[in-house]
Amino acid sequence: MLGPGGFVVADRGGLEDVVACTTEICAIDGQGGRLIYRGYDVRDLAGRVPFEDVCHLLWTGAMPTAGEASALRAALVAASVPTPGVVDWMASLPAGSAMDALRTVVSALGMHEPAPDGSTGGQRARAIRLTAQVAWTVATWWRLRQGLAPVAPRPDLCHAANYLYMLTGSEPPPAHVRAMDIALVLHADHELNASTFAARVTAATLADMHAAITSAIGTLAGPLHGGANESVMHVVEEIGTPGQAEGWARRELEQGRRIPGFGHRVYRTADPRAVVLRDLAAAIAAAAGDRRAYLVTRALEEAVHRLRGLYANVDLYSGDLYRLLGIPVELFTPTFAVARVSGWTAHVIEQYRHNRLIRPRAQYVGPAYRGMPAARQ
Numbered sequence: 001m002l003g004p005g006g007f008v009v010a011d012r013g014g015l016e017d018v019v020a021c022t023t024e025i026c027a028i029d030g031q032g033g034r035l036i037y038r039g040y041d042v043r044d045l046a047g048r049v050p051f052e053d054v055c056h057l058l059w060t061g062a063m064p065t066a067g068e069a070s071a072l073r074a075a076l077v078a079a080s081v082p083t084p085g086v087v088d089w090m091a092s093l094p095a096g097s098a099m100d101a102l103r104t105v106v107s108a109l110g111m112h113e114p115a116p117d118g119s120t121g122g123q124r125a126r127a128i129r130l131t132a133q134v135a136w137t138v139a140t141w142w143r144l145r146q147g148l149a150p151v152a153p154r155p156d157l158c159h160a161a162n163y164l165y166m167l168t169g170s171e172p173p174p175a176h177v178r179a180m181d182i183a184l185v186l187h188a189d190h191e192l193n194a195s196t197f198a199a200r201v202t203a204a205t206l207a208d209m210h211a212a213i214t215s216a217i218g219t220l221a222g223p224l225h226g227g228a229n230e231s232v233m234h235v236v237e238e239i240g241t242p243g244q245a246e247g248w249a250r251r252e253l254e255q256g257r258r259i260p261g262f263g264h265r266v267y268r269t270a271d272p273r274a275v276v277l278r279d280l281a282a283a284i285a286a287a288a289g290d291r292r293a294y295l296v297t298r299a300l301e302e303a304v305h306r307l308r309g310l311y312a313n314v315d316l317y318s319g320d321l322y323r324l325l326g327i328p329v330e331l332f333t334p335t336f337a338v339a340r341v342s343g344w345t346a347h348v349i350e351q352y353r354h355n356r357l358i359r360p361r362a363q364y365v366g367p368a369y370r371g372m373p374a375a376r377q
Contacts, residue, residue, distance in 0.1 A: 020358070021200065025058060025346050026189045033269040035190065038062075042186060046276050051159050051184040051339075052076065055131060058189060058346035059124050072128065073158065079132035080153045080162070082140070083112045090137075091144050098141060098334045099221035103214055105137045106130070110210025123352060126209045127345035134213075134341045135159065138334040139166035160184055163338060168326050175287060176325050179280055183321060186273040186314065187336055189343025191266070195219040195226070199344045203351040204358040216344045217337055226333040229319035231260035233329055236296045236320070245299035246307075253308055261297075261316030262304050270311045277317040284324045293320045 027036040035042040038057050045054060049063070052072050056064040064072060086109070093101055113126065140150045143166075151169050153162040160181035164172040172180070190196070199216040203209070220226035239248045252259055264271055278298070285294040297320055301312045322332050 020192060020197065020360075021351075022354075023191070023347070023350060024061065025350060026191045026343065028191045028266050030264075030266040030268050033267060033272050035272050037189060041272075043272055043276060046182045046185045047178065049185070051181050051188070051342075054185050054188050055127075055342040058342055059127055059349060074155065075125075075128050076132045076159050077153045077155045077157075077162065079129040080136040080166075082136065082150075083109070086112075087140065087144070087150055090141060093141075097221070098138065098330050099217065099226075099337075101141045102134065102137055102334050102337060103217040103221065105141070106133065106210060106217060107214040109133055109137075110208060110214070113208070113210060116208045118352070120349070120353075123209065123349045127342075127349065130209065130213055130345055131159075131341050135163045135338045136166060138331060138338055139163060142167060142328070142331060143169075163335075164325060164327075167331075172325070175284065179284055179321060180325055182276065182280055183318060183335075184339040184342075186276060187318075187339035189340070189346065193225070194222075195340065196344055196347050200347050200351045201358045203348040204355055206352075206355070209345060209348050212348045213341060213344055216340075220333065220337055220340070226336050228260040228313075228315035229322070229336070230329055230332045232297070232316055233293070233319040233323065233332075235260060235300070236293050239296050239300065241292075242295045242299035245296060246303035249300060249303040249307060253304075259300075259304055259310075261300075261312060262310040264311075264313045267311065267313070271313045273314040274312040274316055277314065277321055278312070281317045281321040281324070284321060288324055290324065293323065 025038060028034070029036070037045065037054065038061055040057070049057075050069075053064055053069055056062070056068060056072055086105075089108070090101070090105060093104065113129070117123065117125070136153070143150055148169070151166045153166055157165055157171070158177065158181065161172055161177040164176060164180055192200075195216040198219040199212040202212040202215040223231070239245050249259060278301075281294050281297075282291075285291045294317075297316060301316060304310050305312075318336075319329070319332055322335055323329070327335055
């Protein structure tokens with residue numbers, strides 16, 4: 001609809017269904033339940049194409065050659081070597097959440113960057129550094145908070161394996177590496193979600209890429225965007241056993257409370273990422289002999305769909321999978337950022353290439369013109 005002045009106004013809040021830009025990076029088929037990266041269905045990528053190749057696809061529009069894939073993997077490891085003094089500075093940060101720390105460190109690391117290079121190659125090089133820096137920062141911050149020494153990445157490990165290795169200090173088993181890699185691929189991009197939109201808005205001012213990613217991290221930190229998988233784990237603990245799931249869900253729904261891990265602004269059917277993660281979490285849980293949380297989550301999914309017709313979204317099973325991989329609950333949202341930085345940076349590069357300042361309008365609903373204010377007595 002048209003509002004005052006002839007500009008477009010959303011009938012509902014939150015810019016729902018308002019097209020804000022065009023992109024070649026990612027598409028969501030909400031009716032069909034499909035997520036597409038540069039023409040590839042994410043279900044055809046997950047488990048078949050490593051995360052590094054998906055990064056290259058998002059940044060360039062094409063799958064890498066063998067030489068390009070090898071060079072990218074080496075570049076990610078090299079970019080994880082911290083700037084001298086950064087670890088000591090990180091150790092001095094005050095107590096706070098991991099997302100607070102990640103936002104602060106990424107912003108600071110931008111000050112160590114060379115002057116912004118407007119070339120496509122320069123932008124991709126910065127995207128590589130940021131992708132490495134986010135994973136290194138999350139793992140290193142956590143180890144420092146536990147009183148442990150940081151762990152440097154190994155050149156013989158892939159990005160998913162290095163993230164788990166830098167976090168735990170132990171080389172992860174192949175099944176965990178595969179699961180982590182799939183989770184990174186599934187979370188790599190998701191069209192114009194809140195954090196990606198924030199990154200593009202910042203980039204549209206021609207601020208540098210670190211500034212744009214700092215904006216994205218700050219947006220992801222909000223519990224309505226990046227924190228739902230952590231909330232799901234709290235729900236699972238509250239429910240306790242699979243047999244309690246339906247009664248718990250019924251009470252929550254009757255009281256009008258939202259259950260985390262369900263529903264989506266775009267999908268009108270099953271979130272394809274949730275379907276993949278559900279099967280992955282089931283396999284990892286069975287192998288670990290630790291199925292309680294998975295079975296509670298599965299029972300909750302069935303109950304909520306039966307009671308209200310809602311489908312699971314990506315957050316329902318990602319938390320339990322992360323837990324099984326040894327990732328602490330406090331790092332669930334930062335781990336989301338470890339994956340999504342690839343998509344954020346791809347969108348920033350695209351925004352720079354076709355830039356126009358993003359400046360929407362607001363529909364004014366305040367008082368009508370009141371005239372001159374009365375003189376103060």
